[in-house]
Amino acid sequence: MRPEVQAFVADGKLPDRDSDDQEELERRCDRLEAISAPVTADEAHALAACFGPDDCYGVAWSLLHLIETGPGPLPPVPPPEAHATEWHHTLWSRWGDEDLA
Template structure:
C-alpha cells in the first residue's frame, strides 16, 4: 500500500460538517495526494474512511477514488447495521458496474 494511502487511512474516518476548516483542508490535501487508480487493497482500506456525512464533498471524492480500482472490492456480505450511508452507496454502485 502506498504511503499516502496509509497516511489517509491511519487518520481514520472523514470528519463531519462540524470540523474546523483546518481539519477539513488537511484531509482534503491528504486525499488529493492519492493518485488514481488505487489498487484493490487500497480501495478496500479506504472504504473505512467514510465519515457520518459528506464532509463538504470529500466523501464523494473518496468514493470516486475508490471506484478507480480496476477490481470492485465490495464486502462479501452486505454492510452491517452500523455501516455508513456512503458504504451502502459504494456497495450499490459496485453492484451496477
C-alpha cells in the same frame, strides 16, 4: 500500499460537517488529493473504511470516486449493517456481491 494512502487511512474516518476543525478538513483534502488514481484493490478497501457519517462538504464524493478507480471486479464488500452510513450503502450498491453475502 502506497505511503500517501497509508497517511490518509491513518487519519481515520472523515469528520462530519458539524466539525469546526478547518485545519483537519484541509489536511484531509490535501492528503486525498495526493493519492493518484488508479488505486489498487487493497487501497480501495482501506480507503472505504474512511467514510464518516456524512458527505464532509463533498470530500466523501471525491473519496468514493477515487475508490472506484480500483481494478474490477473488486473483491466483494460485505453488506452494510442496519446502522451503516449512506456511504456504505452506496459502496454496497456499486461493489457488493449479493451472491456472496
